[in-house]
Amino acid sequence: TINDETVELVQPYFEMEDYTLQHGQKVCGNVAGLLSWTQAMVVFYGVNREVLPLKANLAKQEGRLKIANAEKDKAQAELDEKQAELDKVQAKFDAAMKEKMDLENDAETCKRKMQAASALIDGLSGEKVRWTQQSKEFKSQIKRLVGDILLCTGFLSYCGPFNQDFRNLLLKDLWEAELKAHKIPFSDDLNLISMLVDPPTISEWNLQGLPGDHLSIQNGIIVTKASRYPLLIDPQTQGKAWVKNKEQDNELQVNSV
Numbered sequence: 180t181i182n183d184e185t186v187e188l189v190q191p192y193f194e195m196e197d198y199t200l201q202h203g204q205k206v207c208g209n210v211a212g213l214l215s216w217t218q219a220m221v222v223f224y225g226v227n228r229e230v231l232p233l234k235a236n237l238a239k240q241e242g243r244l245k246i247a248n249a250e251k252d253k254a255q256a257e258l259d260e261k262q263a264e265l266d267k268v269q270a271k272f273d274a275a276m277k278e279k280m281d282l283e284n285d286a287e288t289c290k291r292k293m294q295a296a297s298a299l300i301d302g303l304s305g306e307k308v309r310w311t312q313q314s315k316e317f318k319s320q321i322k323r324l325v326g327d328i329l330l331c332t333g334f335l336s337y338c339g340p341f342n343q344d345f346r347n348l349l350l351k352d353l354w355e356a357e358l359k360a361h362k363i364p365f366s367d368d369l370n371l372i373s374m375l376v377d378p379p380t381i382s383e384w385n386l387q388g389l390p391g392d393h394l395s396i397q398n399g400i401i402v403t404k405a406s407r408y409p410l411l412i413d414p415q416t417q418g419k420a421w422v423k424n425k426e427q428d429n430e431l432q433v434n435s436v
Contacts, residue, residue, distance in 0.1 A: 200215055323366045325363060326358045326366070327369055329365070330350060334346070335404055338350075338401070339401045339409060340410075343394045384396070387424040388424050
């Protein structure tokens with residue numbers, strides 16, 4: 180119930196010289212307590228007058244804080260809900276991106292396979308002409324095979340003792356004429372060497388010491404293909420060196436005379 184008017188009414192008493200706790204105690208202890216109490220109430224009133232607005236403002240701010248916290252909790256709940264939706268959408272997006280990358284990788288792999296297949300088809304289309312021509316050549320070669328085999332077997336059986344000129348005479352002038360007379364087909368450009376031996380074998384013979392001329396290679400064919408034991412007339416000892424190198428791994432035994 181203290182107000183400004185009450186404080187104003189008691190203010191003249193506070194200005195009196197004898198209105199102190201010491202003078203009050205001299206008069207009466209109860210009077211001193213009452214005097215001290217009035218002074219304390221005035222001080223309390225002055226302090227409380229400043230505190231009350233602060234309390235009111237504090238209560239107001241606490242109310243606003245409560246409302247703000249409620250709004251914050253509501254916003255946080257909405258945020259959590261949106262974050263959950265975002266996480267779901269992000270998971271779907273990541274799955275879609277992974278699927279996209281897998282599809283792109285599959286498409287790239289398929290593209291490379293298609294390019295390889297196209298290149299292969301293009302290459303095979305070019306080979307088709309050669310294969311067709313080669314097939315026709317095979318048919319023609321089969322027809323000529325009888326005469327070619329006759330020439331090869333005749334070469335292996337009878338041409339060993341002779342030089343190159345006489346071998347050509349037998350093959351070209353005599354035997355081919357005989358085949359023509361009996362209407363036996365054969366290859367006009369027959370290559371006995373390619374017919375009877377392959378190039379890697381010839382290269383191996385050359386490494387073993389056999390000379391690379393046609394006569395020497397023909398002699399090597401006769402030595403390796405003929406069914407009878409060959410007799411080598413070898414003044415330069417080239418054939419001897421070749422035979423020793425060729426049969427070295429087979430434990431060839433040589434008797435020196």
